[in-house]
Amino acid sequence: MSPLLKIRAERDQMSAIERRIADFILDNAHLLRDYSSQQLADALQISQSSVVKFSQKLGFKGYPDLKYGIGESIAHHRAQESTAPRTAADPFAASAEALWRRKQEAESETRLINPPAQIRAVAAALTAATQVFVTGLGEDAPQAQALALRLALLDIRASCPGDAFVVSAALSGAARNDVLLVLCEHGRQPALAQLGRELRARGGKLVSVTRHSANPLRSQADLALLVSAHDERAHVEPLLYRAALQHLLDVLYLELCETRRDALARLQANAERLRRLLES
């Protein structure tokens, strides 16, 4: 039980002096940090030994232990309060925090609409592929690039060609089982849809990552991952979309790390190599 609660609970069965100590602590818990047993005793005009005995009677090893317990107690209390809807001091900090919360919602929703089995299936397809192409346009491009880098570090043959034409060229050499992973927020870009058709014609697998609303790319895909992110402010929604997409891809990556044989060892070796390269 929390020390503060314990003190309050036992307060009624205490002697007069003990009760004075209890009251002081309950009222001034936050000041206790700077009080020695002697100072506390002085403040209450009682003897130092009474303070120590009070502590021991409550089950603490001694006065410093009581103090430690009270400290924990108020920190715990504060933490719980701070979890509740907060009133941010700075308007700026407030909007930063609001953004943070909205992102969490988007990430949660995204997690819920992608069943674990689906993510596992995508991971399996990536593992089975001889070659993986990742592509995305506009804001999705950097994400695609980052994902390709991650996959490469896991010794998955992944590339992220600069533009759609290059992808198309690369696809001409694609074999069965190869995977094209397309990031496309609205799933409506004709160029990407076209790439998907080319790949499927050659027996490859198309994995789409789009918003959860119905769209051409998604309906064409062998495997579809979905992202949910909504905000009435046009400048905020892309931030939510990216965070949710990021999280989805992170979870996929985590799955790959945890299920591929030797993944972590290889990852470490590759990362080490990359680090040396960059620092040279």
Place this chain on the structure above:
Amino acid sequence: MSPLLKIRAERDQMSAIERRIADFILDNAHLLRDYSSQQLADALQISQSSVVKFSQKLGFKGYPDLKYGIGESIAHHRAQESTAPRTAADPFAASAEALWRRKQEAESETRLINPPAQIRAVAAALTAATQVFVTGLGEDAPQAQALALRLALLDIRASCPGDAFVVSAALSGAARNDVLLVLCEHGRQPALAQLGRELRARGGKLVSVTRHSANPLRSQADLALLVSAHDERAHVEPLLYRAALQHLLDVLYLELCETRRDALARLQANAERLRRLLES
């Protein structure tokens, strides 16, 4: 800032013995309650005075005060965890959720160590700049690219040259007030530090975005933004780092959106143009 976080932040700039103390505390925070400074010293085979000096150096009144702070810190931590909703049906879903939580922590910490004033200052510098260069290597490269795109949509003249040599060439035309924004996790890449020097020599401003531990790039920068992200699993830490970095940059972006004149209108016009381009 939480004492534990503070210790972790300063760990890198500590002497060998101090680092041993820091590690012990970080690993055994929950045991500290029963350790006197002498016992802690014995456990580490060092002198008791080193423990006391360690405490004072970190800004505590003394060892008991440090202990008190750590106690608060872990109580706070525990409280936050216990408030969190528990839904661990699938082991896979559980690890996805754990990742999610860890990201939130990293983002929160990152938000706390970057005072609003600092972010405003960076936003102001970006607004005032004639030209903005964004750069990053390895995993930071896609982030840099995405940020440059975002800034460009706000009508800030921003570019993200492909490699350091190109940046260097671009810098030769840089004027006073231009800004170089460098994303560099550990702040230790000589090439980027060199770019910073070149720019500053021409009167430009260097903004660094690095981990919160001390590093050459950060100490050289006019304005420094900091990222906090920690995990014992080597394959998870980069995910946290990226999420926290992303959030920091998002907050910066939000600040720009909300303070620049006509920002939203321009953004909308530019986004529309980009959309048409991609769908054609």
Place this chain on the structure above:
DNA sequence: CCGGTCGGTCAATAAATTATTCTTGACACC
């Protein structure tokens, strides 16, 4: 290469805080 300085560490010790012991007085019960 050499003195000088500085930061870090430790042993010794001073200072403080805490815990115990012992005494006293109040109160209840026999």
Place this chain on the structure above:
DNA sequence: GGTGTCAAGAATAATTTATTGACCGACCGG
């Protein structure tokens, strides 16, 4: 009234913490 119990305080012992001064090694400018 005698006696046991118990809370409280004073004195003091024990422990813990903080400071001091000496030493060592790294670094630096001459």
